Amino acid sequence: MDFLTVTQSLLEGFAVTCLLFLLTLILAIPLGLLIAFCTMSKISAVKGTFKVIVWAIRGVPLMLQLFIVYYLPGMLSPTGLNPFGRLDNFLYFNLGIDNGGALIATLIAFVINYAAYFSEIFRGGIESISKGQYEAGQVLGMTKRQIFFKVVLMQVVKRIIPPMSNEIITLVKDTALARVIGVIEIIKVADMFASKAIIWPLFYTGAFYLVFVGLLSVLFNFIEKKLSYYKV
Amino acid sequence: MAFLEVKDLRKNFGDTNVLKGVSFEMNKGEVVSVIGSSGNGKTTLLRCLNFLETPDGGLITVDGAQIFPVETTNKKKSQCNARFGMVFQNFNLFPQYDALENVTLAMNLRVENELKERKIKGAEKKRLRKEAKEKNEELAKSLLSRVGLADKMANYPCELSGGQQQRVAIARALAMSPDILCFDEPTSALDPELTGEVLKVIKGLIDEGRTIIIVTHEMGFARNVSDKIIFMANGVIEEIGTPEQIFDHPKSENTKAFLAKADEQI
Numbered sequence: 001m002d003f004l005t006v007t008q009s010l011l012e013g014f015a016v017t018c019l020l021f022l023l024t025l026i027l028a029i030p031l032g033l034l035i036a037f038c039t040m041s042k043i044s045a046v047k048g049t050f051k052v053i054v055w056a057i058r059g060v061p062l063m064l065q066l067f068i069v070y071y072l073p074g075m076l077s078p079t080g081l082n083p084f085g086r087l088d089n090f091l092y093f094n095l096g097i098d099n100g101g102a103l104i105a106t107l108i109a110f111v112i113n114y115a116a117y118f119s120e121i122f123r124g125g126i127e128s129i130s131k132g133q134y135e136a137g138q139v140l141g142m143t144k145r146q147i148f149f150k151v152v153l154m155q156v157v158k159r160i161i162p163p164m165s166n167e168i169i170t171l172v173k174d175t176a177l178a179r180v181i182g183v184i185e186i187i188k189v190a191d192m193f194a195s196k197a198i199i200w201p202l203f204y205t206g207a208f209y210l211v212f213v214g215l216l217s218v219l220f221n222f223i224e225k226k227l228s229y230y231k232v
Numbered sequence: 233m234a235f236l237e238v239k240d241l242r243k244n245f246g247d248t249n250v251l252k253g254v255s256f257e258m259n260k261g262e263v264v265s266v267i268g269s270s271g272n273g274k275t276t277l278l279r280c281l282n283f284l285e286t287p288d289g290g291l292i293t294v295d296g297a298q299i300f301p302v303e304t305t306n307k308k309k310s311q312c313n314a315r316f317g318m319v320f321q322n323f324n325l326f327p328q329y330d331a332l333e334n335v336t337l338a339m340n341l342r343v344e345n346e347l348k349e350r351k352i353k354g355a356e357k358k359r360l361r362k363e364a365k366e367k368n369e370e371l372a373k374s375l376l377s378r379v380g381l382a383d384k385m386a387n388y389p390c391e392l393s394g395g396q397q398q399r400v401a402i403a404r405a406l407a408m409s410p411d412i413l414c415f416d417e418p419t420s421a422l423d424p425e426l427t428g429e430v431l432k433v434i435k436g437l438i439d440e441g442r443t444i445i446i447v448t449h450e451m452g453f454a455r456n457v458s459d460k461i462i463f464m465a466n467g468v469i470e471e472i473g474t475p476e477q478i479f480d481h482p483k484s485e486n487t488k489a490f491l492a493k494a495d496e497q498i
């Protein structure tokens with residue numbers, strides 16, 4: 001098997017990896033913010049409920065959450081059919097997308113899991129902003145919403161970039177878990193070569209991750225530099 | 233009727249009665265200094281006036297309008313806030329904005345609120361917003377020049393000295409054109425050599441005839457600039473009077489003891 005063919009196959013798998021990464025990131029950030037607000041809620045029932053949810057999500061392996069999201073709805077449905085399996089068929093026959101159901105199940109599990117982690121980072125960031133910032137906004141007649149978006153948010157952003165970059169880099173590599181419910185991401189592709197006794201593509205995948213994480217690191221450094229004009 | 237009337241103002245934090253019935257009045261253009269030892273409720277008094285704390289009882293009226301107690305919807309609250317301005321001990325500037333933006337931010341947001349309230353949309357909104365922003369920037373520039381920071385408008389708080397930061401905070405408070413400007417120990421967080429520049433700015437405001445309440449440990453300054461001195465002890469106004477009455481002829485033993493101690497420190 002020549003290098004170019006393998007590279008091309010791996011790239012196809014890596015596209016799925018990247019898609020999973022990007023969609024998870026885009027959806028988990030707003031959901032995480034929402035969860036963060038719920039865990040800081042003044043209503044103790046809301047606060048308690050969401051603290052328990054965050055604890056449960058952070059306390060169970062992501063792989064197990066993948067299995068739960070993928071299999072549980074089918075087990076609970078009266079027909080006993082896995083809805084993601086049906087989604088697979090639907091997407092394949094209507095849009096020609098392969099394995100779409102599994103990808104969506106993965107996305108659901110990832111978004112929930114990462115939103116829980118992000119929410120704790122957001123909460124920490126928001127709670128670290130001094131009371132004086134809110135009070136200054138208040139005596140200047142700003143509304144609560146204005147204080148959050150115009151005063152607090154950018155300070156929180158600056159504070160959470162280092163822990164967020166950690167989580168985001170972890171997410172890149174966690175996408176490899178998706179193969180356990182049949183998503184054909186890059187390692188799964190390499191594994192298919194391995195089952196034909198061609199092992200080296202498995203090692204070759206490392207290069208893809210390294211380049212991607214390298215680019216992300218450059219991006220985070222850039223953002224940190226961009227925000228270095230103020231101190232919080 | 234006095235411009236500001238505070239009657240029997242009370243505030244508890246749990247079991248601690250911090251303000252146990254504070255009453256005083258002040259006229260427009262007057263300067264009132266609040267003195268007293270630590271923990272006697274001076275900051276709490278200012279915070280109640282600025283709605284940073286909700287009093288547990290009492291009455292506050294400004295210019296004949298009762299502002300506490302009042303039905304507090306958010307909107308009303310922010311309208312009331314416009315009557316008071318507050319300069320904090322530790323500045324509380326917004327770190328991500330430069331000096332000019334710190335001053336214009338709240339003005340511009342107030343414009344947004346007004347546009348929303350008047351349900352103005354589209355091109356008209358854009359035009360009015362642009363006009364207001366330009367006007368606000370002009371005002372902010374003139375305020376910053378007045379506090380001596382004409383050459384620091386583009387600097388971020390982390391690039392300014394404590395004294396400069398506090399002067400930006402003063403300009404920021406002035407921008408909202410409050411009826412009454414409150415200072416809570418505006419120089420306490422500053423190195424001694426920087427207090428002078430801030431006190432000079434405050435003196436300038438006083439000479440303009442602004443209505444000012446200032447909590448301070450700078451006895452000399454309080455004596456020089458105030459129309460009235462309030463001496464607070466144990467959550468009440470122990471003594472109130474002209475600087476001469478309080479500093480030269482204090483009646484209460486508590487006041488005498490406090491002033492003697494303050495003298496010692498100098």
Ligand SMILES: Nc1ncnc2c1ncn2[C@@H]1O[C@H](COP(=O)(O)OP(=O)(O)OP(=O)(O)O)[C@@H](O)[C@H]1O
Nearest residue numbers: 245246248250268269270271272273274275276277
């Ligand atoms: N949020 C709060 N919760 C509980 N107690 C408080 C709170 N704020 C103030 N206090 C208490 O109220 C009392 C008065 O505090 P305050 O800050 O008004 O005093 P102060 O006269 O300004 O003192 P200082 O000269 O040290 O600034 C203190 O005993 C303080 O511990």
Ligand SMILES: [Mg+2]
Nearest residue numbers: 274275276416
């Ligand atoms: Mg105080």
